[in-house]
Structures are given as C-alpha cells and as structure tokens.
Amino acid sequence: MTNSMSDALKTLEVFRPEVEEIDEREVKLSVAPDRVIAVLETLKSLGYSHLSLMTCIDWIEDSQFELVYILFSWKDGGKFIVTTRIDRNNPQFVTVKEIWPVARFYEREIHEFFGVKFSGNEDMKPLFLELWDDKPPLRKDFDPLEYSRRKFPGREYQKDVIDEAKKIFRGEING
Amino acid sequence: MIKALFNLVLAFFLVLSLEGIARKIVARVQRRIGPPWYQNFIDVFKALSKHPFSNGWVFDFGVLMALGGSVATAMLMPLGSLKWTPFPNTDNFFVITYLFTVGALGMAMGMVGSGNPWASIGISRALTQMLGYELPFLVVMASVIFNYKTASIHQLITFQGEKWNLFSMPLGAIVAFISLIGMMGKKPFDIAIAPAEIASGPMVELSGKYLGLLQIMHDFSLFVEISLFVNVFLGGGSLGWFLVKFVTVWVVAVLISSVLPRFRIEQMLKFYWGVPLGLAFLNALFVVLGLTL
Amino acid sequence: MALGLLPLVLLTLSIFIYLVSKMSWKMGALLNFLAGLFTILYVFTLKVGTFEKLDLFGLNIQFEWTNVSFYFSFVSLLVIVSVMLFSTKWLETQKYRASYNMFLLMVTAGSLGVFMAADLITLYVFWEIAVLSSLLIVPMEKKEARKAVVVYAVMSAVGTYAFLYGTFLAYQRYGTLNIHGIAQGMLNDTSIGFKMAVFLLLSAAGIAKSGIFPLHIWLRETHGLAPNAFSSVLSGQFIKLGNYIFLLVLSVIPSLKVFSEVTVYSGIPLPNYILIALGNVSIVIGTLMAIKQDDMKMLMAYSSVANGGYILIGIGTMDPLGFEGGMFHIFNHAVASAVIFMAFAAVIYRTKTQKISEMGGLIHKMPVTFLVYLFSIISLAGIPPMSGFISKWMIYQALVRKGMFITAFLAFFGSIGSFLYVFRPLAGVFLGQLPRKYRDVKEAPAVMLTPMVLLVLISFFLGVWPFPILQAIEKIRVDLDVAPSFKISDPENWLVKGFAGSWNPVLVFGLFLVGFIVAYILYSLFPRPKKVDLLAPHREEGTPINIYTGGEFIYNPDLYHYNTKFYAGFERMYEKHPSWEKLLKMFGKLFHDAGEWIHSWFFEPSSSAYTFWVVVTLLLVFWVRW
C-alpha cells in the first residue's frame, strides 16, 4: 500500500470502511450505502478524480446488488474500489451524476442490465438493447439459453450431435 | 454512316478486351494470375442482366444522355487516316472535346440526381479533376493547331506523314500523355471513383443495367481519349498500325497506373497546374518561335 | 412612325403606364408587355440606314438605324419582353409595382435610344435615362440593396463621366459629335497619345457597364440583391449596353486601321490588347469567385463578369472569327443568363431563399424549372447541342489561330470553370434531398414558365441551325469591314467554316440524337427497374431514405444533402485571395478619414474659431479675385 494511499485511508477512518488490500496499489473499501457519496467526494478531493468504472454485481443468494465505483488517481497511480450493498428486490440508489458527469451513462447501463433505479438521473432510456421486452438480462435469475431458444429459433438436429462430438473428442468413435 | 457504326463496334469490343488485358497486367504486376481477358464482357453482360433500381427520371435521363454523348463522340472520331474518317468535314478538335463533355455533364447530372451525397461528393471531385487535367491538354492542343494551322484531326494526321508529332513536339506529347491518364481516370487520378473513401463515388446508386450502360459509356470515352492522343501525336498509317499504337499507349498507361497510389484533390490540381502546365506553355513558346524539331 | 420617335413615345408611354398601374398593377404589367411586343415587331420593320434628325428643347438629336442597332435592340428587346411577361405574375411579390413597370419601360426606351444614337451626346442622354431608371429599380426589394445601389451608381458614374470627357475631347479636336465623323477624324489624326486617350475614355463606360476587371465590384451586390426579375434584365440586357460601347469603340471606330502602327502581337493594336488583358483578368476573377459563391444570384453575377470578359476578348481580337464569335456570344449570354435568373426568380418565388445551402431536391417539385435551367446552363457553359458552343468555338478558333496562348489558356480555364459553377446550383438546389420545409412547394406558375421555355427553344434552335443569326452578324461584319472577304457560314451544305477546319451543327445534333436513340434501345432491352421513391421520408414518417447509407437508417433528409462548400477541395486552394473590393474599400476609408480630419479642422465646437476661419476664407477669395 503506497504511503499516499495509507494517509487517504486515515482520512477515511471516520466512515469506518472495511479495508481490504488487493494489490500494492489497489484497495477495496466496502462502505454502508448512506456513506458512499461522502467517501467518493473525499477521495475525489484527495486526487482520485478519475471514475474509471461504475458497475453492479448481483449477489442472488443474499438477494443484494453490490454497486462498485473504481476511482483512479493520475497523481500517484493508486486505485480505490468503493463498493456498497443495496437491497435486490427494490434496488434504489442516489446518482453520482453531479460528481462525475460520465456516471450518467454508467447508471443508464446499470438500469438497463440490472434494473437499479437512480434518483436524480431521469433519462433512463435503453442504451444498448433495442426493443428489449424481458427481465434485465445480467441478473442471475435471467436464463439466457431459454431466452435465446424462445427468441431466436435454432436448428433442430435429428441425432444428438453434441454428445457424439464429445465421444469423437474422447476417441471412442472415430470422427 | 457505316464507318461511324464500325467505329462503335470497334470501340466496344476493342476497349472491353483491352480492359480485361489491363486487369491481367495489374494482376501480373501483383504476382497473381488475374481474370481471363474476356472477364469485362462477362461483367458488362451480367450487370445488364440484373433487375436494377431506378432513382427517378433524372437518374435515367442522365445515364441516357451520358451514353448518347459518348456514342456521338465515338462516331465522330477518325481512326488513323482519311480513309477511316466517318465525317471528314466535322472532325474538329474543339467539337470532339466539347461533345465529349456532354457525356460527362449528363453522367454528372444523372448521378447527383440519384440523391446520394456520396455521388455529389464524387461528382464535385470529378469536375475539379476535369479542371485539372483539361487545361494542360488544351494548351498543348492549341499549340499543335497553331503549328499546323488546322484543327481538323484527319488533316493533322496527314501533316504527320513522315515525322510524328511525338518527335517534333516531345514536350507536348509528354504533357498530353499525363493528362490522358487523368482523363481516363486511371489509378493516380481515380479520386472521383475512390471505392474506399466515397463508396465508388458517382456509381454508388448504379445497379443492374445502369452499371452496364455506364461501363459501356466509360469504354467509348476511353476509346475517344486514346484515339485522340494516338491521332494527334502518333501520326497516321493504316488501321492496323493505328490499333497497334492504341494498344501500346493503353499498356503503358496501365503499367504506370498499376503502381501509383491515389492523389488527393489538392495534390492532383497542384500537380497538373505545376509541371505539365509549365511544359505546355514552354511547348507553345517553342511553336511560336518555330523551333519544332 | 419615324425612327426617332420610338424611344420618345416609349418614354411618354411609361408615364401613362405608371398611372394605369396605380389603378391595377396587373393591367399595367400587361400593357407593359404589349408595348414591348409592339416595339419588337416594329423594330423588324425598320429599314437599315434611315437617318433622322430631331431637335428637342434646342438639342438636335441624331438617330441612325444600322445593322448593329437592329441586332442589339433585337437581343435586348428579346430579354426585356420575356422579363415583362415573367413579371406579369411575379410582380405580386413586390411592393412598388407601378414604379417598377414605369422604370422597366424607361430602361427599354433608354437602351433603344442608345443603340440608335448617331452621335455621342444622344447616346449619352439615353444612356443616362437607362442607367438612372435601373438605379431606381434595384433598391426596390431589399434593404441592403440600398448600399449596393450606391456602389453601382459610383461605378457607372465613373464609366459614364469618363465617356463624356472622351466625347468632349473628341469634339474639341475633330469638331463633330457624329460617330462616323469622329471615326474619320481619328483615321487621319497622327498623335497616337490623343487617339489612345479618347479610345480608353470612351471604352471606360463599357468596362463599367459590362463588369470588366477594374469596375466589376458592383455586379455581385446589385445582381444579388436586385428584385429577382430585374436582375435578369440587369445581367441579360444591361451588359449589352456595355458591349455596344465596346463594339462602338473597337469596330465602328476601326481600331485596326486607327492604331495600325502600334500593333503589339500578331496584328492586334495596343489598345485592343489592353482591353483583352482586362477581359482575361475578368474571366479569371469571374470564374474563381463564381465557384465559391453560396448565394445563387451572386454566383450568376460573377458568371456575367466572366462572360463579359469572353465577349470583350472575342470582339477585341478584331479577327473575323473572333468578332463574329463575340457578337454571337452577346446573344447567347443574354438569352442564357436571362433564363437562368428567371429560373432563380421562380425558385425564390416559391422557396423565399437565395442560399444554395438551404435548398435541395427541388426537382421533385419543380421539374420544368429544372429542365429550363439545365438547358440554359448547357448553353452558358458552351456545350454542343446548344447555341452557346458555337460562339465559344469561334472565339477559340480565333485565339488559337492568332497564337495568343495566354488568352486561349484563360478562355479554356473560363469555359471549364463554367462547368463547375453552373453545376453547383444544379446539384445544390435542384438535385439531392428535398428538405422538410419545402415539402409542399409547387411548380412555378405557367405565366412564369412560358418566357423561359420560349427563350430556351430559341437558343436550342439556333444551336442546331445557327445560320439566320450568323448571317445577321455577317452583315454587320461586312458593314464595319472587318475582313469582309472571309465567309464563315454557308447554309447550303450546313457548314460553319473557320480558319482551322469547319463543322456541321446539324450533323453533330443528329449524331447526338442517334447516340441517344442507341442508348434508349439498349436501355429498353434489359429488365425494367424497380422505382426507388426518394420522397419516402416525406410521405409517411418513420421510413428511412431508401438509398445506400452504409446500412444505417436515416430518417431526416435535411441531414443527407451535400450542397454547402460544394467544391471544398478546390476552394481551399484559393482561400486567402487578394480581394479588389477590399482594396477599393481601403481607398474609400482613406478619403473618408481625410475628409473627417479636414471637417474637424473647420467645424470647431467653439464659435470663435468658426468665425475666424470664415473671415480668412472670405479674405482669401477677395484677394485672389480670379
């Protein structure tokens, strides 16, 4: 952990983040949802000005979404990964559009693929998917194979080609 | 009138097979086999046999006017001697060059009429290119006409009985050849039909038979341009000799164009208005002072 | 009615028409048209050579009807009558209709008087009538036109007063004002300097009027901002006044014999050479500036500059072919630019804008205007089936024959440049995508289309069978004995002969027809095309434009039309070009500041200094007592 990152951690003590050091210049901070905005702003003031990614992870077992903000500092090359857990059934969170304008598109994408609503960022139009009519696709409970079979009819093979291919692969029958 | 029809038939078969040979030459330069010599015939008839799209009556009218213009010019063109001149009293140089531009203007109007901005960009490049290569050529031709006091092509041929203009006015011949490459739209100067940049420029909306008709129009214009150069600078002689010279000029042009990259518009204009124009005026000066070799 | 009365009758008629138009402008316009029609028929009946002397308020006006005046009045009347017919419908867009009718008739009267005048003073009087009435018509429509008219007035004033000064010089030396008298006097005059001075002063009016190099600035704004139909008269007919002066100066006063001892190059005397040099420069300026204009009327104004240069070169060479080419080009340019300006007027009548960049795809809505414009640009650019080519062919023959390679080069540059700038409005305004705001534009009314179609048919007919007009010009050439022995047109075997070979216009048109038929046969042999509807996005929303757009769906046609900076590649080459207008504006500024300085010198704020200067000037005046 570089010393500049460790003093940044000291200033963040007040928010009592769970610190986990992943790499020499990479630290993960998991914070309670209501303190995230404050942590982000302090980190930005400390030089971690580049929001290089904002994404979301679906923990379906404990029915939670984990919002991940990756901040990078051009001064000392350190990277802070700020994460927080929000409820999965009614995913709500505050927008960070004012801090980083680019977040507008990240949030729009997260809304499209996970269904998380961001108060304060109202243009939630679909960004990548065209005319999508099903559950947000990157959720764990969405089954792409079933969707693909329903939406894009495939080719019916008389004999089961796939397991025959496995046999050829294992050399039981010659190809 | 029979000679005129003979002109057309000769133009069609001669130039299409020559273009097939040109594709063969380019292939050989790139060390590959290349298509058979009759490939262009197949392409033209295949294009004619498809079911095309038409973008409105201006599009059709433009293609017809283009083909009509270049067919009329091909009919006027003498082939190497008075015996093969379809209309002896009307083969004036200026009439041929300006009747040739009827075809060019008809094509330009038709292609822009297709409504595709690629085509308008291509046509604006083609017209600028015409401004580029036409001027040195006309100055050289003016000096030739001033020297022999006649603008009718078949008289120019008879004047070159013993010594070709190529040797009596070498500068003029070089400049005329450079602008001939520009006129034909071969490689260094195919800015207007650049397939990579503007999706084959004016020909972007040409489907089926329009593509075939434009290909035939291009053949007739090639025939007119090269036979103009051969008549004025490489003297006359029988039809056989004329064809030999025609083929040699074509092969030399193809060889040059198969190795050169494409110019930009400014480069092309600066090139044409630089050395070739200077040489053309120098040639005019020599002619005025009577210093022809 | 006697010859001299014609212009005077027209003048009184214009007052009468003003009163009639006050009541109903449509009646006034119709009367105007009938008067024009009557004049053009009457002009045919006039016998060549009738001489007429009138004294009006003590000023004896001499008229003489020669072949030249017949040719010029026929050309200008043709343009004016068609514009009068055009404006019977077009006038509804104008505010000052009655005065428009009146001044238009005054312009006709003035120009007829100029063409008929036998002596220079009558020529000057009618010249002033024509110029002043045009000065009053130009600022009628647009507010900015007022400033443009000032520039126009100054430029033509420079020309006319130089002309007047030349007349007095000639009168003072040769004792006569009659043109033939002056010509006789100049023939046996010896001092070259004096003859040159009179020659250049007289031709200054021509330079100003037909927009040749030094005095060509007014053309852009005046043609651009004048009321649309009148700019057609301005460029079609007013340039002919300037060309008449050139003809007067170059051939009526036989410049070849008068300046035979100062020949510069291959038989062309020095003054002709100066005029040809000016013509060359104006071709280059006209072509280069026309290529980069975005306003279509200003574009055509610069094309008038270029074509004025062509005419001057044609007549300047005093070579039989060049002379006849120049004279024929006067006719072609008049008809072609009149039709083009009327076509633009029809377009503006419908779309209310002059900028090429704001328009597009009008062919779907105004096909007849498109066809009329297409055929007139074929004639203006000098392409075979139309009459424009014959005149340019003759000029090239003369230039190449005389070995003037620089002029020939510039003439070729002008003619190929004319392909570029006539094609720009064709592609930008008529072809391409129709913008949304012109979705319900209708075709121009029939009354506007008929004059255009008639003029185009005349030009087309003369392109295929040019001999009637060539014989008329040949009569003029024989009158002014410019190498009378040389035969150019012999209608028997349909040949137009020149030094360096001949050609047969009917045969060329026949070949073009044969080519067209061969193309049509080939076209109809093969499978029928499927129609692509270019107006689909206008008919029902939500259908993309069905042309190749790289696989993308384009719903908004306005984005997909290429008309601004059409020749970007070429325009970039002469972006920072020296501008003659800026030079003159700088001079204007210089005089303005000097006047300002002197003005502040005198008009002191304090009254004592003011009285002091008045006393000093009075003393000075009495002391000198000149």
Add this chain to the structure above:
Amino acid sequence: MKERSIWERIADNLRSRSIWMLHYCTGCGAVELPPSMTSRFDMERFGIAPMATPRQADILLITGYLNTKTLRRVIYTYEQMPDPKYVVGFGSCTINGGIYFDSYATVNRLDYYIPVDVYIAGCMPRPEAILEAFNYLMEKIRKGEADGWKRYRENYEWYKQNQIRSLGEVYVHDEFHE
C-alpha cells in the same frame, strides 16, 4: 426445379463467372477475405471482386455471429441489393449460433431471416474453404439451384414474420442518428 429459358441459362452462366462481393463485413470472418484476394489465393481469377455498395453487389457475405443490431442492418442491406442475389454464411455462428448459442443477443440460425445459399462450416473458414465454397456456389448458380432470392420473394411474409418475431421491429429509431 422449373425449366429455365435459354436467356435465363445464359444469364446464369454469366452470373456464375462474375460474382461481385459486397464489402460489408459483419463479423470476425472478414479477416479471411483479404488473403483470399491477394496473390496466394487470388479470388479475382474466378471473376470475384469486392464492390463498395449493395446496389452493385451480387453476394452478401455474413462472416460471423449476428447480433440483433447487425441483423437489422443486414436485412436492410439485403433488400437494397438488385435481384439475383446470393448469401454465403461463414462459420458455425450463422449455422447454429456457434459459441454464442446461449447469448440473449445473438441469432442462432441465419436462414430464418434471409435465405442463405451456401454455408461454410468452421469457426472462421480459411481462404481455401472460402474459395471452395465460392466454386460450389458458382456451380449451383450455373445449375440454377441458387434461388435464395426467389425464395425470399415468394415467401416474403414468412421471412418478415420471423424477423419481427426475433427483432420486434426491423427499422428502429435511435437517438444517435437524428
């Protein structure tokens, strides 16, 4: 296979000898085309040349997986091509979805949407396979069996209905092209 008139047979012969390929690369297989054009494999000797616009092209090469966005543009381009047109599907992605068979955005079978004349197996076939396929296509054209475009015209409704089923709507407004 109905009997073809003499003109039709000649035209098919001509069409087989000069195929113009549309230069519209939809997937990863397009990288195999340049080597098949240059001197080692030289496609041009069979008369096959790349063309810039669908209006001039005869065959449309689907060189890889097709997601919904590209499929819309492919259908639109296919309809812009003049009539005797053929489609060649490269690689297993066009046959049965290939490695993206379970993706929510990738098409599993190409010829539900546009008629395909020749499939080339392989997860991106090499130039030899491509030339072999082109020769096979030329043979089919000569025999008149390559009638994909006729099938598209005859059961146009079926194809349209398939397209709507998978894509919702073929033409789509997106904010980036207004």
